[in-house]
Amino acid sequence: MADPQLAPVVIGGGDRDRRFARALIYVGGAILVVAALAAVFAPLLSKWGPTEIDPAGTLATPGGAHLLGTDGNGMDVWSRVLHAARIDLGIAVCAVALAVVVGTLLGLLAGYLGGWVDDVLMRIVDIFQAFPTFILALAVAALLGDGFGNLVLTIAAVNAPAYARLVRAEVRTLREMAYIEAAKTSGASMFGILWRHLLPNSLTPVRVIAPLNCGWAMLTLAGLSFLGLGVTVPTAEWGSMISLGTSDVVAGRWWTSVPPGLALLVCVLGFSLLGEGLQERADAKRR
Amino acid sequence: AGSKSDPKSGASAGPAASTLRIAVSSYLSSWDQDFVGFDLTALMLFKNVYPYMIDYGVTTAGDSQILDTANITPTFAESFEPDSEQKVWTLKLRQGVKFASGNEMKAADVKWSKDRAFAAQANVAGIYRTIGLTKAEQVVVKDDYTVEFHQEFPSALTRQIQAISLYVFDSVEAKKHATDADPWAKEWFAKNAPTGGYFNVSKATQGQEIELSANTGYPGPDGAKTPTIRISVVPAAANQRLQLQAGDIDVALGITGQDLQDLKKVDGVKVLSAASNNQVAIQMSVTNAPFDDVNVRKALAYAVPYEQIIKNVYNNDARPTKSLVPLDMPGYSETGYPFGYDLDKAKAALAASGKTAVSSELVFEANNDEQQKIAIQVQAEAAKAGITLKLTPLDPATLGERRTKKSIPLQITTGQLWVNDVEYMLATSFVKGAALNYSNYSNPEIEQIYTKSHTTVDDAARKALWTQVQSILATDVPWVIICQPNFNLPVREKVAGWVQPMDGLARLRYLSASA
Amino acid sequence: MLDIEDLSVVIRRPGRQVAALSNVSFSVAPGEVVGLVGESGGGKSMVARAIVGMLPSGSHATGRVGFDGADVLRMDAAALAKHRGRGAAICFQNPRGALSPTRTVGRQLIDRLVTHQGMSGDRAVESAAELFASVGIRNPGQRLRAYPHELSGGMAQRVMISLAAGCAPSLLIADEPTTGLDVTLTAEILRQFRHAADTDGRGVLLISHDLASIAEVCDRVVVLYAGTVVETGPAAKVLREPAHPYTRALLRSVPDVGGGRVVATAGGMPLLTAAPHDCPFAPRCAHATDVCRTTRPETEKLADGWSLACFHPQEAPLSVVNAEKSDNAATEAGRIVLRVEDAHVVYRSRFGSGGHHALRGVSLELRTGETLGVVGESGCGKSTLAKLIMGLVEPSAGAVAVAGKDVRKRSRVERTRAQMVFQDPIGSLSPRRTVADSIAEPLRAAKVSTADRARRVEAALGRMELDDSILTRYPHELSGGQAQRIGIARALVGEPDLIVFDEPTSALDVTVQAQILEVIADVAADAGHGSVFISHDLATVRGFADRVVVLYLGRVVEEGPVDEVFDHPRHPYTRALLGSAPRLGATRAADVQLVKDLDEADAATGCALAARCPFVTDTCRSQEQTLQPYGESRAACWRVPELPALIGKSDS
Amino acid sequence: MRILRFVGRRLLQLIPVLLGVVVLTFLLVRVLPGDPIRSILGPNATEADAAAARARFGLDQPLWKQFLDYLGGLFTGNFGTSIQSGSPVSGEMALRLGPTLELVVIAVAIAVVLAIWLGIWSARRADRLGDHTVRIFALFGNSIPEFWLGLVLILVGYAALGWFPAPSGRVDPDTNLTPLTGADLVDAVLTGNGPAMASAAAHLVLPVLTLVIGVLAPLLRSVRASALEVLHSEAYAAAAAHGLPERTLLRGYLRRATLVRLPSLAALVFGTAIGSTVLVEYVYSWQGFGQWALRGLLYRDYPVVQASVLIIALCYVLIFLIADVVHAVLDPRVRI
Ligand SMILES: Nc1ncnc2c1ncn2[C@@H]1O[C@H](COP(=O)(O)OP(=O)(O)OP(=O)(O)O)[C@@H](O)[C@H]1O
């Protein structure tokens, strides 16, 4: 009855998800690379300085002397959009890096030591997490000033608790793993176990979340700027540019806030795509 | 743009033509005027819901009507006149004025209100000091409709000060809510709107909306023209603009800058314009480095791009001014005022101070777009002259604190004097310890002139004094005067009767809507 | 009924291609139990998936999976939906994972009954309870409301069987139904399948990697190797006189309680990327010739349904190589490396009082050169004992001393004097550390210099017969066998006084297990250290342990020299364990059958086994038993002298 | 019963957290630069006036005394008196909390339902065009700053199309809605005020949409990932292999198992949303809690700031508690 000539039965599917994940990672990565290059080479890419005022007047339409026109202060929008990438990407990446370091440290200690150390650390984390972002931001700004470093600090403080929780949960499962017991019986010190075994293995979920988090950090920064709690004028920053230009949009002068808005959107999207892709890849690996 | 309102007739069917809708940027902080600081929304509402005994009259300037600060007339009072020594002022109340509770306004209400103001030790108590009223005993009830104010000394400013201070509570009602712990019913007044003014508050949703209806218990002339006015809080200027364009609001009180120019071209919307005495300045602290050096102050005064600010920030809708006394104030003179935008002179002035570069922070109000823009323009030009400025927007609480401490080296101020008189200006801004003297400026000559002015009544003599004042100020340069922006108010075309308030506080009773 | 003809499945993924099955043919008739055996990766599960039409995405299948005349591979969605469950139903490999965690097992069963037998409401509930009872679940009404995580492994497997049976399938497929179960349970579960074939007339396809354990219930056996069928035939025949070298290798890799020695076959199964052109077993085959390496043997039909794919069929009966024990392990010469005295371990629960009393008074003594076997059912406390010795758990009472030093008072270096080899070979290696790093861990603690470390790591690795190139790899790049060798190398590298093996082979494939057991036997024979070898499988212990300890619910119930305990078990529990262990060649000596599962036995006062022991008396229930010497061994049962007679009686 | 004990234990755990928030906020507002008193006094106020005002609010007391008074007040539900308005904070807060909670609860609820529905839909079509499209759109939504999105929606929905009422409030005042809880839709329903219901609902559409677009992506991602995990799980494969019909599979084997991980994420989203509605409130003139808290902060209205931080923290921890309970109900494996 068997007919070897029968065409093979092909079950569809296969690795499409991985291809999509890779596409997400590539597109996201490409966006970020372009943004980073724009940030680095901003001075070369624009004739005007980011805070240079064109005496010819404000709200010049795009084209002519200004590629994207000028804003309400007579500053070149194109140049500002480019230079803003430095602040936005810089703050987002630094803040998330700081949050990862602090959060991971707390999570490692709390997860591994357990007991009252865990209780105390986690309650502190709870307190910080329950604290509203904007109030924290204003407090830091008011106490320490409103510079780059302090915004990094604020956004890091907002995000660190999540990492602490993530890493702690991870460590709590990992510390029951056979290889931790193996390390213990091999005479590893507590520091050795934390540093050599738990840390590298508990970072897996962090790696996926961090890019997504960078995107959120940029949005938080924009929100802070919108409320006047972010970077001070006239420093070029997308959030503050958007908020300065909101009424221009209503008047049909799109160029003051749409370009920074798009830049922000695209960069956040870049981070999101990257994060989503990494997540997808991690999920696919797990399946 | 107005035609757009058709499709959403469901939303705007309610209010009849008898209703005016006004958008403001924030809700008032409290209904209790005795305990409110500088909150423009609140002060504006108070002008319309508290019974003020006297108020400015109305005069015409160009083709617009404006409040006449020189002419203060009784409104809820029959009369307010001094004795021959100008020390005892007699207030005669209008009869038949009713609070919302139905109680008639009596002298006892005035007395109770003034007692409360002194006890509050806040706003009114503060300015009463300038006209020699410091104790409750100085306010004496003569009969049901007569009250006397016994000042410690005569003052040329009594009418002006009383015009902003003589508001009255419904004391009969208030006493019902007073307790031992709270004898002045603060808690009750914090939540319940006052009554008895041109309007009564018929509904107030906290943070959201206030509905005013004309007070039928006001028997005097010039009653409210519109039966109902709705005031809604719309913080975003862009949002106010959209609603004005769509016809969902009639008056937008929170629109500034470029939007005003744009709205002039919008169908169904008109922008009321008038020259104002609103003065934009940079106050330089004469006691804090680096502006304690007059040459540094001069350098900044030369480095400010006056024309550019008028163009970039105000779209040429502001008047340049060349004196520390506002334009239109009696006695304005440009004599001896050398400053204009000139970077070479700025550098020279800085060099004269022995420095090549100075730096300072430039403080302005957070959330004030106009000040922010000015700051940006100033920063850019000052830098060219060797003055590095760090822009520092401050929230109200920090600004208030630092102003009290006089620790701000450089700050942008905008505002108009409620009394259009140089003596008042000196009193509030340039004598030692004056409330608005953020520069911490003092000059014995000015103090002398100021003292002399109290008793100088002759117009020409006063003018001479003022010329002297202006040349001293031009030499000492405690302030850089930037310009005097015109007043602009975007309204729907149907809005009529607007009287431009010289104190910035709209008198809504004049407003009407032509259907 | 099931008729697979020339089935080949190639799974194509970008950058990767696996020929999972190549030209597989066999059939199953109603009422017949067919065993499908072979090593991990041999394609057993793939066959099962092909039968229910659930090949993984990317599969290219040729041939035919005939089922009642239709071809499953080419069924449309509607026909497949009908076929699945009603036609063929699978019992999955890992029953706990295969039960939906958020739905009660009763609902899950009822879903099947409703779908395939058209039952509704009360009738379905009733039926479900009956089905539960029929697979040996006591208290079915209550169990219906249980969630999967509340079930023990044995219970979950029974539920899985009832779910499959609930579909009323013509063909029941069981994918490794007994892996991970205790020996005492295995036999019982396998009987369920025989029962399904005999009473309901279903065809049964029984998949396992362990030929010995399933052979007994099967009518026929199909042996898969690298996706090809190498031998098919009647169970008895294949089991006793296997002809294919692979089948023979498979059988010889299984340790035997009778004392038969495992014979390891070197190498591993190849991962094919296309259907083979040669004999895939040739590289590992002792009889291979050139023809094997160039031509793929045709499947030849021999007598009565016996077929074979081999150029060199073997005919000699499978001889049992008896272990000549090197009894030179001088017991007197060794110094004491481990002393456990009346140790108790209680796992405290996180909240509130109470806890689990995992060890209840265990005493041991071990000298260098000696190997101690520890056996017992799952959950009896074997791993706890290992952790106790390693100082990973604190005794709540009693004392543990390694090399004369109390485990609680050891320095970092002293801790490395005792080493452990873990059950999960890959899981016990830190995923982000290289192999070199992992092996060197104990040396690092001992502050050995870097150069020295490298030298000693290489030496240890050499002893495991592994290549240096493996040093830079990460655990996920290792096979199970390699990983376990690394684990052993790590244990050896510091030249410890004591090595504890906690079920080191239970996670490994049969033939790999045999290889590792050889390595361990070699390591355990060293005179320099003592070894503790823990296993739930008695047979693995027999090969190289000197003494053996039988644990039951945290207590030692029997103890003695290994041959004595195995050949002359005293305690009923030991007898039961030995009786359930599969035994090649011989039919099982029907000995003692325990009456309940472990998790149903609540140890109150008295003998811990009382609830499950068929010989229980009132004395047993009230009095705790202590170890008493009987001959060379000691057992904790007062009825030992009467037992032979009792067993004889129950036999008749 | 077990749930009650668990809730009880968790409530006990909240005490130190809330106490920590209280202490931290109390200290924080006081070390911030800025004087809460100056802004309620006129420019002419003297030091004596300021001192009198300070005394009125107890700010002249030593710090520990102020703290104990504040703490004592909290236990009796007294949050103090707002320095700016002079009225009790609890009353103002009640008025402000309702609208914001209404907004956030509705938005998060819609986002959760939408995420569940779309996520499962998407997972079942994993790696087909529909799936990719949904995910990319969600990511887009997640990448737009909320205030900007709000403005665009107003421009389109109100100014251009005129479909939605003016963004200047929460309900049409002509409907004469009697406020009870401050949440207008709830009030309209409670008072049976039909027109108000319609108006409140119409006012809710755009702000809710803004929030939903902002928070959908993470929820969707999580649902999709867990749905995929379930779809690829042995348990689901087993059920499918036994030929169970689609509907049974979806309802009995996919949905609940998928939702197990959602509650804690939803709680997190709710927590961040409630902390960040201030932007949406600003754009839509919503005048809710966020605007109130922000204003309190800008004017250093100590009691207002303290109360608002405490309430946000309370909402936050309570919602997490609820999430844990829901999780326990959904997932029988959770031991509580
Ligand atoms: N989903 C899949 N994708 C790709 N390859 C697969 C997949 N499933 C199985 N394989 C490959 O197919 C071959 C046969 O696997 P199968 O699971 O049938 O083995 P098995 O005999 O059941 O092994 P075990 O005893 O480990 O269960 C293996 O080489 C495996 O790697």
Ligand SMILES: Nc1ncnc2c1ncn2[C@@H]1O[C@H](COP(=O)(O)OP(=O)(O)OP(=O)(O)O)[C@@H](O)[C@H]1O
């Ligand atoms: N960390 C722990 N906390 C609480 N109970 C535990 C813990 N570890 C083990 N147990 C319990 O202690 C008992 C003994 O466990 P142990 O791991 O020693 O058994 P085992 O004999 O090694 O079983 P297996 O053969 O399954 O590995 C079991 O009932 C187990 O549930």
Ligand SMILES: [Mg+2]
């Ligand atoms: Mg398998």
Ligand SMILES: [Mg+2]
């Ligand atoms: Mg174990």
